[in-house]
Amino acid sequence: MSTKRALAQQLGVVAGFDDPQVSLEQYRTPPELAATLVHTADLQGDVEDHVVVDLGCGTGMLALGAVLRGPTQVVGLDVDPAPLATAIENERRVAAASSVSWVRADATRAPLCPDGPTTVLMNPPFGAQAGNEHADRAFLATASEIADVSYSIHNEGSKEFVESFAADNHGAVTHAFAAEFELPHQFEFHEKDDHVVDAEVFRVEWRE
């Protein structure tokens, strides 16, 4: 297994969104945070010999991190075709030995029935935009249906919500940690050049 740092370096070539849509909360998960998620999942035995699904894959960052760690299959799913085209280009840049299946679909009604142990990795929309509230809840619901375990990034203060959602859906939070990442100045409502987001990451075991 390569180090987390080496993985972050490999993911450094993943290009961001060409024309990010604010309504879909399109920002690239930073390579360091993606590497932390994938490396942690790998150490837990949740990547190798697993099907890995990146819900709301955008540029493909998490799916591409996973494909570098020897899973049986990786699926990257997004509702918007534009970032999927970027993800395909990013796959060429990362030059992994195996390929990712890119799927255009709504993650809240994902047409997936994975065969074998399945891990979801996701940085869902936080539901921060008007009209998009609770977007992360619907992504968690899909994870609860298709995955044995999920790793998800949420905005700060989501612990109670994620724990109670998991408990209501035959799941349990096994790991939680805080993360902070910088977003580039890409949307007009970002007042500063860079915008630091306080986030929380959760590992949830489903179907306990």
Ligand SMILES: C[S@@+](CC[C@H](N)C(=O)[O-])C[C@H]1O[C@@H](n2cnc3c(N)ncnc32)[C@H](O)[C@@H]1O
């Ligand atoms: C925070 S971004 C994820 C970024 C991704 N991990 C990356 O590094 O590029 C959220 C992603 O969810 C996608 N998305 C939003 N709503 C969706 C839905 N209902 N179904 C599938 N994808 C959705 C957006 O298009 C966007 O790519």
